[in-house]
Structures are given as structure tokens and as C-alpha cells.
Amino acid sequence: MSTPTPEPTTTPAPAGIAPAAASGHAPGPAPVVGALAEEALLEVIQDSLAPIGRDAHWPAGTVPPGDDAAVVPAPGGAVAVSTDAMGEGTDFLALWPAGVRTRGHDVGWKAAAQNLSDINAMGGTASALVTALVLPSHTPVAWVAALGRGMAVALPALGAPGCRAAGGDLGSGDRVQVTVTVLGDPPPTGALRRRPDPAVRERLCREGADLVHAQAGLHPRAADPSGPGWAAAGLALLLTPRQVLERRWAALPAERRPGPRELARAVRAQLRPRPPLPLGPAAAAAGGVVALMDVSDGLGRDGHRIARACGDGALEPWVDEAWLARATTGLARVAALAEVQPEHLALGGGEDYGLLGVLPHGAPLPDGFRRIGRLVPAGERPAGHEPLPERGWDHFGAEGR
Numbered sequence: 001m002s003t004p005t006p007e008p009t010t011t012p013a014p015a016g017i018a019p020a021a022a023s024g025h026a027p028g029p030a031p032v033v034g035a036l037a038e039e040a041l042l043e044v045i046q047d048s049l050a051p052i053g054r055d056a057h058w059p060a061g062t063v064p065p066g067d068d069a070a071v072v073p074a075p076g077g078a079v080a081v082s083t084d085a086m087g088e089g090t091d092f093l094a095l096w097p098a099g100v101r102t103r104g105h106d107v108g109w110k111a112a113a114q115n116l117s118d119i120n121a122m123g124g125t126a127s128a129l130v131t132a133l134v135l136p137s138h139t140p141v142a143w144v145a146a147l148g149r150g151m152a153v154a155l156p157a158l159g160a161p162g163c164r165a166a167g168g169d170l171g172s173g174d175r176v177q178v179t180v181t182v183l184g185d186p187p188p189t190g191a192l193r194r195r196p197d198p199a200v201r202e203r204l205c206r207e208g209a210d211l212v213h214a215q216a217g218l219h220p221r222a223a224d225p226s227g228p229g230w231a232a233a234g235l236a237l238l239l240t241p242r243q244v245l246e247r248r249w250a251a252l253p254a255e256r257r258p259g260p261r262e263l264a265r266a267v268r269a270q271l272r273p274r275p276p277l278p279l280g281p282a283a284a285a286a287g288g289v290v291a292l293m294d295v296s297d298g299l300g301r302d303g304h305r306i307a308r309a310c311g312d313g314a315l316e317p318w319v320d321e322a323w324l325a326r327a328t329t330g331l332a333r334v335a336a337l338a339e340v341q342p343e344h345l346a347l348g349g350g351e352d353y354g355l356l357g358v359l360p361h362g363a364p365l366p367d368g369f370r371r372i373g374r375l376v377p378a379g380e381r382p383a384g385h386e387p388l389p390e391r392g393w394d395h396f397g398a399e400g401r
Contacts, residue, residue: 074185293356314378
């Protein structure tokens with residue numbers, strides 16, 4: 001998901017949203033990449049990735065970064081591949097209108113997370129990542145080192161300790177552009193896909209199915225009690241100038257104002273998402289899930305995508321009203337400050353990188369998943385459900401969000 005954004009302002013951080021450490025791209029006394037030779041900058045990046053550069057990551061017969069290409073193991077004889085890009089001004093701002101600076105650590109973390117999420121959605125386990133990095137010459141060297149450390153911290157923290165940083169490429173340009181490609185090992189039972197085989201699709205079109213969802217906690221030691229929408233809430237706050245947030249804050253009744261933890265949670269969800277990496281391979285091993293994808297563009301958009309993949313137009317997605325009420329309750333105060341309906345955040349907001357799956361109706365739930373809706377033959381209406389709106393991000397559609 002990319003986010004076209006306005007030009008950043010120079011406002012300080014709003015109350016309750018702590019600004020990140022200064023890391024903009026203006027020239028200053030600190031070293032910038034234009035003052036280094038490429039070899040020296042590569043050394044900075046390699047040093048920042050050192051925590052995940054252990055010898056154990058490179059067994060006999062493999063080749064670590066530093067040559068023309070790395071050679072990584074593929075124990076199953078097949079390799080899952082995913083690639084995605086993050087561009088300054090498109091996917092992030094060096095300085096957001098709310099006054100928060102995007103640190104290199106944030107960009108490194110998110111660039112890794114969004115690609116690890118794609119491998120997870122196939123039921124696979126990430127084995128290596130390569131990074132193509134475009135930098136303006138005035139980018140602080142410290143920012144680049146922080147980007148590498150963000151990746152190095154994200155891999156074990158998110159649940160991919162065996163993923164290797166296998167090199168990449170450097171180039172110069174007007175804005176930062178980070179393109180990450182992740183390789184992964186598919187599960188022994190075969191990759192989980194969003195489009196099941198014809199026999200399964202025929203059964204789903206007759207009997208319908210359950211929509212299930214898994215979401216990682218936004219803190220490594222706490223489960224997320226409410227569901228998706230927090231990354232979208234964080235984006236809405238980051239894109240709002242501080243002065244506007246202050247006016248809205250003053251106008252809200254005290255009981256509708258979000259607390260500092262809620263604000264920080266929303267911003268963190270946008271800058272450092274946490275895909276539930278262990279749950280994809282676990283669902284593949286347990287069986288039962290007949291289709292799976294990650295939610296990058298919003299439950300509404302991706303729910304319709306998986307419905308079309310499973311039913312070829314014969315299935316319609318519905319969302320459970322009780323689940324939606326629970327999912328939006330926790331978002332209510334942040335949504336009030338952002339002046340967005342909480343239902344819009346929960347169903348149309350992307351970049352939480354949860355997992356959306358299809359399970360035969362009534363089948364046992366895999367660990368970590370919840371039933372959130374139904375896929376039913378067109379024309380039917382399941383009790384206690386409402387139509388899932390096709391809402392979310394589309395890079396080239398008339399309605400982006």
C-alpha cells in the first residue's frame with residue numbers, strides 16, 4: 001500500500017505523539033552519504049546488519065553478501081519470492097505534518113515487515129532478503145545506518161530469526177527509495193494461496209465458508225484485543241497538522257479524547273507494523289485453511305479479492321456485526337481525533353499486515369485466528385452479518401482510501 005501525501009510541514013509534534021529523533025535529509029555537520037565512497041557506505045550498512053550476520057546463517061555451500069550474488073539454501077527445492085518498494089513522499093515522509101520524523105530505523109523495519117508478511121501469507125518461512133537502496137547525496141550516514149539496524153532488529157523481533165540479509169544494490173537519486181525482495185521456503189504441504197483448487201472452489205460456492213483473521217499484538221508481550229485499523233489511524237494522525245489536531249483535541253469532550261498510549265499505538269502501528277509471522281506456517285501445518293492472503297490494502301478491499309479468488313464471482317463477503325462492534329470500540333477515540341469513522345479504519349485501513357483466510361464453515365479455527373465474517377453464495381444473507389464494503393487502498397483507482 002502506498003500513500004500519496006501532501007508536502008510535509010515544519011510543525012512540532014502534537015501533544016501525545018512524541019516526535020522521533022531528528023533524522024531529516026538536510027545537510028548538516030553530521031556525515032552525509034555524498035561524502036563517502038560506495039565501499040565505505042556499504043561497510044556502514046554491513047555493520048548495521050551485523051546482528052543478523054552470524055556465521056550460522058551461511059552454511060556450507062552458500063555464499064554470503066559481498067560477491068556478485070549471494071547463494072542461499074532452498075531445502076525444499078522451491079523458493080517463494082516477494083518484492084515491494086517504499087518511496088519517500090509516496091510511502092513515508094521525512095517529516096509528517098503532525099511533526100513526527102520518520103527515522104531510518106522505521107523505514108528499515110517496515111520495509112522488512114511488509115515483505116515478510118507476503119511470505120507469511122503463503123505459509124512460508126523467510127530465508128533471505130536483498131535490498132536496493134536509492135539515496136540522495138545529502139542523506140545523513142547515521143540515517144542509513146539506522147535503516148540497516150531497523151531491518152536487523154525487525155527480523156528476530158517479528159519472528160524471522162533465520163532470515164539472512166543477502167546483500168543488494170546502492171544508487172543515487174532525488175529521494176529515498178527502498179526496495180526489498182524476500183525469499184522464503186514454502187511449507188512442506190505446498191504454498192497456501194488465495195485461490196484454492198477447482199474442487200474446493202466448487203464446494204465453497206455450494207456451502208459458503210467462514211472468513212477468518214489473525215492480527216499480531218502491537219506490543220510483543222500483549223495480544224491485540226481489537227483487530228485491524230490502527231495503522232490507518234496512525235496514518236490519519238500523521239497526515240494532520242499539529243495545529244489542527246490541537247483544535248480538534250480542545251473541541252472533544254474529555255471522555256472522547258485518546259490517551260497518550262492510544263496515540264503512540266496508532267503511530268507505531270503505521271511506522272513499525274507487526275505481521276503475525278508464526279501464524280502463516282502454523283496454519284499451513286494445521287490444515288483446514290483453504291485460502292490465505294495478507295491484509296495490506298484493507299479488509300474490505302482484500303476481502304473482496306479473496307471472495308473473487310474463491311468463488312469466481314459466485315461468493316459475496318459479509319462481516320460479522322458483533323466482531324465489527326468489538327473491533328471499532330478500541331478505535332473510537334483515535335478515530336474521533338482523526339475525524340474518521342472507526343468502521344472506515346477497521347474495514348478500509350491497510351498496512352496492519354494481518355492474515356485473512358477462508359475456512360470451511362464450522363471447521364476448527366487455527367491458533368491465533370478469529371471468525372470475522374462469511375463468504376456466502378450470491379443472494380444469500382447470513383444472520384448477524386452486514387455486507388463487507390469494498391473499501392481500501394488502490395494504487396490506480398479513483399478512490400485511494
